[in-house]
Amino acid sequence: MAARDLYEVLGVPRTATREEIQRAYRKLARSHHPDVSKDPGAEERFKDIAEAWDVLSDPAKRRRYDAFGPDWRSVPEDVDPEAWARARRGPRAGAGRHAAPGFGGLGPDIDFADLFGGGWGPAAGLDQEAEITIGVGEAYHGGRRHITLTGPEGARDLRVDIPAGVTDGQRIRLAGQGGRVDAGRPGDLYLNVRISDPRYRVDGRDLYVSLPLTPWEAALGATVALDTPGGEAKLKIPPGTSSGRRLRLRGRGLPSPRAGPGDLYAEARIVVPPRLTDEERRLLERLADVSAFDPRRSL
Structure with missing residues (x-):
């Protein structure tokens, strides 16, 4: 299933200011919160809204999302957006040195190796997701949490720094803690925050x-x-x-x-x-x- 456009999720144009994005987020988050809405799809809708706010409210994340779209998390930092766009558009007539799955043929002045800054090298790892549940006190003050994740490689103990003011549905990125393919660079781990508090x-x-x-x-x-x-x-x-x-x-x-x-x-x-x-x-x-x-x- 194709990823939804984050601007469409919040119902704002791509030229929207941060204040317009914030107003749209607050309105949608209130009406679609699982504790308020009786719609069976409210929880998934709320996650989409929180994800859109997390990305579009952060200037650095928004620039990368605008440049690379839904692939922005997996594109290396040094990739040129124009080169990426040309690669995504596919080959020009009669040209192409290499072709890569998902990228189409590449033009005569760019190939897959150019796009990712050097030779083919080991494949990058996959980003992974997990969920972390915290209380309101941790969400308010921030803090440090040690968690254990179990995966194909066995159990891993990780230290998580929880930022003060994190909200329900936001994600915490642990760089380099995702999946690994052979000897390649590991992906990132994204922790979906769930706030649960009896009070x-x-x-x-x-x-x-x-x-x-x-x-x-x-x-x-x-x-x-x-x-x-x-x-x-x-x-x-x-x-x-x-x-x-x-x-x-x-x-x-x-x-x-x-x-x-x-x-x-x-x-x-x-x-x-x-x-x-x-x-x-x-x-x-x-x-x-x-x-x-x-x-x-x-x-």
């Missing part, structure tokens, strides 16, 4: 967390402490807060050195005491007697 729901760089409140905090308003990946935050609860209300903490989501951090949304959840003291029961019974509020009247 947080992740949407792009935005985080969602449940905020338990007492009935009186919700009714009267309060200022409460909330633990976040970046440390404790003070959150002001407006009077009359009901369960399900989202309170936004700007900039408290996952960080980004280029696009700015995401936000954290605390979702109110009212919790009643499992057992009441005599005084609490008396006060609540008094409130029930004097209050005319009926939450079911508007249903």
Whole structure:
């Protein structure tokens, strides 16, 4: 199956600015996140969206993608884009010194050896993929992880440096850790990042967390402490807060050195005491007697 064009995945033109690409990514990531969308194909669609953002938001990656298309990861750094394009177009009439599978015949002033910078040499290895699952704390702060991968060559222990602000669906490249063909240069290993955390729901760089409140905090308003990946935050609860209300903490989501951090949304959840003291029961019974509020009247 042919690789999808990354610009088409985000629905932006090839001339789009980084800000336009970011807006498109955020909109699509929110609507296609597997925790939000009920579409059975949402997870694969979300991976495509994350991959497009990972490449097109990085100026160096985007230049190589624009030059080499879906082959950009496997093309050596020193290959000339114009030579690559001529090789992909195939032979000119009556010419061609060598032909290589997937490249067509090559013109009279370029051959496969020229394209890859010298003689034929050993074949380059294959890029490989694996998945790594991390928590929100690791995604926020970054860190170092040791992993063990098992493949045809046996088990390998690898050290992975996780960058701060990595998002669900992004990929971490381990250069030279992919497959090897004979004595050739090994390919790269790409780790697909999966963020899984029992406390947080992740949407792009935005985080969602449940905020338990007492009935009186919700009714009267309060200022409460909330633990976040970046440390404790003070959150002001407006009077009359009901369960399900989202309170936004700007900039408290996952960080980004280029696009700015995401936000954290605390979702109110009212919790009643499992057992009441005599005084609490008396006060609540008094409130029930004097209050005319009926939450079911508007249903």
